[in-house]
Amino acid sequence: MDVILRVKNLKKSYGKIFALKGIDFDVFKGEIFALIGPNGAGKSTALRIIATLLSADEGTIEFMGYDARREPERVRENISYLPEEAGAYRNLTGIDYLRFMANFYARDERELEEFVKRGEEISGLGVRLKDKVGSYSKGMVRKLLLARTLMIKPKLAILDEPTSGLDVINSLEIREIIKDFVKEGVSVLLSSHNMLEIEFLSDRVAIIDNGRILETGTPEELKDKYSSKNLEEVFRRIVTYEKVS
Amino acid sequence: MKKFLNLLKKEIKELVTFQLIASLLFTLVLFYFIGNIARSEMGKVQGVKHISVLDLDQSDLSGEILRNLAFANFKIDLLEANNKEIAIEKMRRQNIPLLLVIPDGFAGSVSSFRPKEIETYVLVRSFSMGSSINSELVNQIIVSINSYLSDSILKNKIPDINPSVLKNPIKNKSFILVKDKIAEGSIRDVNNFVTSQTIFIPIILMMILVYSSQMVLSAIAMEKQDKTLETLLTVPISRNHIVIAKMLASGLIGLISAGIYMVGFRFYMGGFMGNIPTEGQVGDVIEKLGLRFTPNTYIFLGISLFLAILCALALATILGVLSEDLKSAQSASFPLVFLVLIPYFLTMLSDMNTLSLPLKIIVLAIPFTYPFLSAQNLMLGNYSMVLYGILYMLVVFMVLVFIAGRIFSTDKVLTMKLRFGRRVIR
Known part of the structure; x- marks a missing residue:
């Protein structure tokens, strides 16, 4: 399979706190790759570095052949990032927001309209897209943001806790949207601490704790390896074993 | 772009x-x-102003003062009263803003160089801009009358000398310098x-x-x-x-x-x-x-x-x-x-x-x-x-x-x- 993203020996510290202690992983074209781990494990830091928001202290990120440190603009043209705690401009309407974001990626008017139309469909917000974002519920904002992330059909969608803070119904809808979208050739790198979500969505997962990747594999492989019924159990066993050793 | x-x-x-x-x-x-x-308040101040005058002197000099007031855009309302207490009471009752009292024997007192005082009364109804400006204007008029009177007296007593020279023996001219330019002003x-x-x-x-x-x-x-x-x-x-x-x-x-x-x-x-x-x-x-x-x-x-x-x-x-x-x-x-x-x-x-x-x-x-x-x-x-x-x-x-x-x-x-x-x- 084609590797779209290669992360090698990625290290990052905030003062005396080591958020990433050298992580390595690959993301293949058309797959959903998930980073799972507890709060403070380093998932968001890794995603923010890949999204070119933060710079790494050490290590390399190669995306579609581009070095993310040297050519961040090239990376930005081909990725779309959904932060865990993200918002949209309150004074814009939903449709204006989609159009504003699409404008950065569209090469011409036709493509712009295509992106916006896709965004409308993904969001499922219908006529509410004509209302200002300030009047939206948290779930609606999250759907709008996910639509914004996916409408441009990025080569890699980076989703940090995509269903963060959402109720069951909204979470289910968003998972379905992500799952469907990969079928169109988009690769997804996501993070979550919701093991059920990860098991439903991911082709492969990396279990991360305390700035290190402890295991990588498909959910089935990991369940077999650790003789577990689900990823939650796998995760508990790995983390407990790590702490004991 | x-x-x-x-x-x-x-x-x-x-x-x-x-x-x-x-x-x-x-x-x-x-x-x-x-x-x-x-703007409307300033307009009122700068427009026609009303003043009540109690002229107990009825002399040429008091007439001169009234002419000067009229010239300064004051509309004069001459009060009929025998003494200033009655005039002040009328001022209170009728909300008269300004009252000028010219005392009896005023002209005579001026010519004998023991002038009696002209009194002004201002009825305070508020502390707005207009309330103080009116009385200031009356004071300015009195200053002008003073100047006019002193000039007349000096001219009568020492006809050969210009009164203004006597009053202000030192003359001056003001010049302003800006860089290499100079102007009088x-x-x-x-x-x-x-x-x-x-x-x-x-x-x-x-x-x-x-x-x-x-x-x-x-x-x-x-x-x-x-x-x-x-x-x-x-x-x-x-x-x-x-x-x-x-x-x-x-x-x-x-x-x-x-x-x-x-x-x-x-x-x-x-x-x-x-x-x-x-x-x-x-x-x-x-x-x-x-x-x-x-x-x-x-x-x-x-x-x-x-x-x-x-x-x-x-x-x-x-x-x-x-x-x-x-x-x-x-x-x-x-x-x-x-x-x-x-x-x-x-x-x-x-x-x-x-x-x-x-x-x-x-x-x-x-x-x-x-x-x-x-x-x-x-x-x-x-x-x-x-x-x-x-x-x-x-x-x-x-x-x-x-x-x-x-x-x-x-x-x-x-x-x-x-x-x-x-x-x-x-």
């Missing part, structure tokens, strides 16, 4: 909110309303005229600087507060363009807002302005001294103002990045407002040349000082000082933009926080 315009359009849309438009309109209406009231009149022409410049400047800075500060702080900055930083557009779009949009809206406030302020001030010499009165002196704005002075003034705005925007951008949310952005704006207010007040209230050296150095280190001084310096022909200011502001702006650009292109845009004066890395 397309991406930049897209961003600029969004920034403007974000800034032009209903609240902003409503507050601008409200201020405009409020200033207009206050200005109109003030009153420095107070010239000062008042120049001030009337330039009074709006520092106010406009202060408003534009404070407004634009607060706009850009809020724009960046709002991005952080609403969690939109992270997304924006990952879209394919140069970080410098993000900074420039924010500065440009804020500068533009700040400029328009300040302009609207200034229109309101003009209405407001227009109601109060008075007693300022007209161009006709001091025009010759102004012309001789070269104290006029020429197209060149406007160009220099414009450049100076433009650079000051750029410096303010760049500094506000840095402060905005350091702010965590809108609330901390408001606190972060204090140092900037302070830096604008120091030169604003200093240049209005004092002469820069008389400041102590350390204070002068501090004030001149503030880039916003120069545009405040520009109008005066340009009028006085101190072009070198203006050019130095322009150069200094350009350097400061470049340094600030470099810092802002560096912050925006590194992690610091997300990790630096200003909280209660401490830098916190998260």
